[in-house]
Amino acid sequence: MKKGLIKAAAIAAVSVMAVSALTGCGKSDKLVMGTNAAFPPFEFTTSEGLVGEFDGIDVAIANNIAKSMDKELEVADMEFDGLIAAVSTGKVDMVAAGMTANDERRQSVDFSDTYFTASQVMVVAPDNADITTAEDLKNDKTVGVVLGYTGDSIVTDNLQLAEDKIVRANRGLDIVQDVKNGKLDAVVIDSATGKALAENNGLKVIEDAEAFEAEEYAIAVKKGNTELLEKINTVLAEMKANGEIDALAVQYNQ
Numbered sequence: 001m002k003k004g005l006i007k008a009a010a011i012a013a014v015s016v017m018a019v020s021a022l023t024g025c026g027k028s029d030k031l032v033m034g035t036n037a038a039f040p041p042f043e044f045t046t047s048e049g050l051v052g053e054f055d056g057i058d059v060a061i062a063n064n065i066a067k068s069m070d071k072e073l074e075v076a077d078m079e080f081d082g083l084i085a086a087v088s089t090g091k092v093d094m095v096a097a098g099m100t101a102n103d104e105r106r107q108s109v110d111f112s113d114t115y116f117t118a119s120q121v122m123v124v125a126p127d128n129a130d131i132t133t134a135e136d137l138k139n140d141k142t143v144g145v146v147l148g149y150t151g152d153s154i155v156t157d158n159l160q161l162a163e164d165k166i167v168r169a170n171r172g173l174d175i176v177q178d179v180k181n182g183k184l185d186a187v188v189i190d191s192a193t194g195k196a197l198a199e200n201n202g203l204k205v206i207e208d209a210e211a212f213e214a215e216e217y218a219i220a221v222k223k224g225n226t227e228l229l230e231k232i233n234t235v236l237a238e239m240k241a242n243g244e245i246d247a248l249a250v251q252y253n254q
């Protein structure tokens with residue numbers, strides 16, 4: 001290579017590096033989704049997932065968002081409780097985790113348009129006759145929730161259960177097992193996930209529309225990242241209009 005060319009190539013390489021640094025550590029060809037992959041049917045792991053071992057409604061939606069940006073989707077699996085910090089600090093580009101958009105979280109992140117309505121439910125043993133409403137949980141019941149989920153704030157702040165009656169875990173999958181083996185009387189968890197986990201484990205789902213308000217899921221981005229937010233909203237609008245989100249809900253619930 002001639003000297004001039006080498007110089008030009010060096011300058012080009014440096015500018016590519018500079019651009020990569022600006023756009024975030026050279027992963028500009030990837031869209032990184034933060035999630036907690038223990039929340040079927042929205043995110044779970046399986047031997048042949050849609051993206052590596054990861055699959056679910058959120059993974060499918062995020063994959064479409066990545067495609068619309070000509071990027072490859074990368075899934076960063078972490079504890080639910082760490083997701084807001086991960087997106088705020090730029091460790092991930094967005095959070096797609098069946099995350100309920102609420103005012104508390106809005107202080108730290110920006111949310112996309114909503115794409116799914118849920119509410120909390122109680123998962124109990126099939127022969128449990130003592131728990132028919134959320135109020136019944138106050139009768140000395142031991143209740144499992146996932147740390148940092150809306151279910152956690154409901155049993156802690158709304159129902160005000162005694163601290164020694166609340167068991168907080170990192171994975172809904174694990175506490176549902178504890179209902180099965182009798183260690184817990186109930187798990188309070190999101191409806192679609194509660195139904196999926198109850199079905200897989202021969203447990204019963206109890207709803208209480210009065211105690212558990214509707215919750216809307218949305219995708220979170222770093223505050224002020226309107227560029228990505230607009231792209232996400234465009235894809236969500238398309239997927240709502242053409243029925244794809246409804247189809248995913250049916251597909252993954254079977």
Ligand code: GLN
Pocket residue numbers: 036039080097098099100101146148149150151190215
């Ligand atoms: N929707 C609940 C929340 O936002 C649970 C989400 C989840 O477990 N992934 O807290």
